[in-house]
Amino acid sequence: MTPTGLSMDVSTTAKRRVLISGASISGPALAYWLHRYGFAVTVVEKAGALRGGGYPIDIRGTAIEVVRRMGILPRLQNAHIDSRRYTFLNADGSLAASVPRAVAGSVEGQDLEVRRGDLAAALYAIVRDDVEFLFNDSIDTLDQSEQGVDVTFHGGQRRTFDLVVGADGMHSHTRKSLFGPEERFHRYLGYCFAIFTMPNTFGLSHELMMWNTPGKAAALYAVGDNDELHAFLNFHQPEPPSDALRNPDAQRDLVASVFAGAGWEVPAMLNAMYDADDLFFDTAGQIRMPHWSSNRVALVGDAAYAPSFLTGQGSSLALVGAYMLAHSLATNGDHTAAFAAYERDVREFVAMNQALVDNGAATLFPTTALALEQRNTMLRKLITMPSATARPAHSAIELPELAHMS
Numbered sequence: 001m002t003p004t005g006l007s008m009d010v011s012t013t014a015k016r017r018v019l020i021s022g023a024s025i026s027g028p029a030l031a032y033w034l035h036r037y038g039f040a041v042t043v044v045e046k047a048g049a050l051r052g053g054g055y056p057i058d059i060r061g062t063a064i065e066v067v068r069r070m071g072i073l074p075r076l077q078n079a080h081i082d083s084r085r086y087t088f089l090n091a092d093g094s095l096a097a098s099v100p101r102a103v104a105g106s107v108e109g110q111d112l113e114v115r116r117g118d119l120a121a122a123l124y125a126i127v128r129d130d131v132e133f134l135f136n137d138s139i140d141t142l143d144q145s146e147q148g149v150d151v152t153f154h155g156g157q158r159r160t161f162d163l164v165v166g167a168d169g170m171h172s173h174t175r176k177s178l179f180g181p182e183e184r185f186h187r188y189l190g191y192c193f194a195i196f197t198m199p200n201t202f203g204l205s206h207e208l209m210m211w212n213t214p215g216k217a218a219a220l221y222a223v224g225d226n227d228e229l230h231a232f233l234n235f236h237q238p239e240p241p242s243d244a245l246r247n248p249d250a251q252r253d254l255v256a257s258v259f260a261g262a263g264w265e266v267p268a269m270l271n272a273m274y275d276a277d278d279l280f281f282d283t284a285g286q287i288r289m290p291h292w293s294s295n296r297v298a299l300v301g302d303a304a305y306a307p308s309f310l311t312g313q314g315s316s317l318a319l320v321g322a323y324m325l326a327h328s329l330a331t332n333g334d335h336t337a338a339f340a341a342y343e344r345d346v347r348e349f350v351a352m353n354q355a356l357v358d359n360g361a362a363t364l365f366p367t368t369a370l371a372l373e374q375r376n377t378m379l380r381k382l383i384t385m386p387s388a389t390a391r392p393a394h395s396a397i398e399l400p401e402l403a404h405m406s
């Protein structure tokens with residue numbers, strides 16, 4: 001390949017060893033770019049294997065260019081979910097509004113919506129042979145010095161790296177050990193959600209159905225013609241349910257009690273939730289930090305700047321953030337300067353995307369009867385609107401050219 005915009009500093013970075021914690025979206029994306037820039041990369045993931053599953057996620061705006069540069073755009077285009085219709089239902093299951101996908105939020109023909117597991121698998125496939133992966137392990141202690149970071153792994157190994165990056169998600173252990181408890185940086189947005197798969201006994205195909213009452217939403221998403229549905233139960237909860245966050249049984253019981261007595265297919269969904277082995281429960285929240293690095297350790301993706309599912313931008317920020325961090329490290333021999341450049345160049349992009357929740361992104365989940373009626377009126381009008389246009393926030397960052405291609 002032809003080097004483009006080769007930086008003078010790249011050769012000095014060739015042997016730097018980087019440990020990345022987390023192998024979901026931001027971790028493997030960062031590993032890919034760092035490997036291309038000549039770093040020796042190790043990824044540690046606490047799960048026993050790459051984690052599949054998760055609700056479909058969006059890749060939009062600048063993040064599309066990142067996956068194009070990684071060579072996985074065609075694979076992701078093949079995996080694109082071509083939903084035809086979103087149907088919104090009232091409390092009794094009657095029709096509230098029906099909206100063609102073309103106006104339901106994404107830029108038709110440009111943005112992608114893929115299963116989260118498909119994106120994780122596509123990223124893993126392009127790094128697995130070049131990068132060391134340590135599954136079923138995690139970082140126990142980090143000890144920073146002038147020379148590097150001494151790491152003790154849960155499995156007992158001790159190793160030294162030049163740099164460590166936490167790509168370990170919203171509830172990042174790396175962030176906690178470096179910067180303190182999550183509560184300090186977590187901005188709770190007032191909702192909790194449960195996601196799981198269940199059998200498609202409703203004959204749904206390429207469509208989303210969403211039932212609402214004030215403060216509650218139940219959605220069934222048929223991403224294709226297959227036998228499986230993505231079920232989604234979202235509810236307003238003034239305070240985060242701290243006790244339930246680490247306990248799947250308590251999560252199930254909380255969701256069941258919130259939706260007790262609900263109409264439509266919600267009782268069947270609750271039964272399926274108890275049978276599901278892939279329940280993903282979390283709060284809708286954001287991570288907002290004054291700094292994303294401390295000496296030789298930095299954060300990327302949800303660990304540093306989770307925007308919440310209400311923005312639909314978590315994976316796009318993770319992909320763009322990983323690209324920018326790797327570029328900064330490749331073009332700055334000094335990690336302090338690199339981390340400063342990463343923050344300087346990415347912070348405004350993050351802030352614009354996090355601000356999407358303040359600009360009405362949560363109106364899909366109104367908490368009052370009046371707001372729900374207003375939402376439904378707005379959705380009914382969408383039928384006559386032209387195709388959606390891109391939101392400025394999705395593309396509010398310019399990607400630098402590749403620093404080096406080895």
Ligand SMILES: Cc1cc2nc3c(=O)[nH]c(=O)nc-3n(C[C@H](O)[C@H](O)[C@H](O)COP(=O)(O)OP(=O)(O)OC[C@H]3O[C@@H](n4cnc5c(N)ncnc54)[C@H](O)[C@@H]3O)c2cc1C
Nearest residue numbers: 022024025026046054055138168169173301302309314315
């Ligand atoms: C299984 C799964 C399902 C998801 N489903 C949804 C969904 O349905 N809707 C949605 O909006 N978002 C979902 N997400 C989150 C979504 O992937 C992220 O918001 C976004 O893609 C940013 O990705 P990330 O790589 O920064 O963080 P994440 O995707 O959260 O990945 C963090 C990774 O770090 C690993 N990890 C955590 N702690 C440690 C540790 N101590 N040591 C080593 N590894 C660790 C995790 O196992 C995970 O693989 C899901 C994440 C996962 C892992």
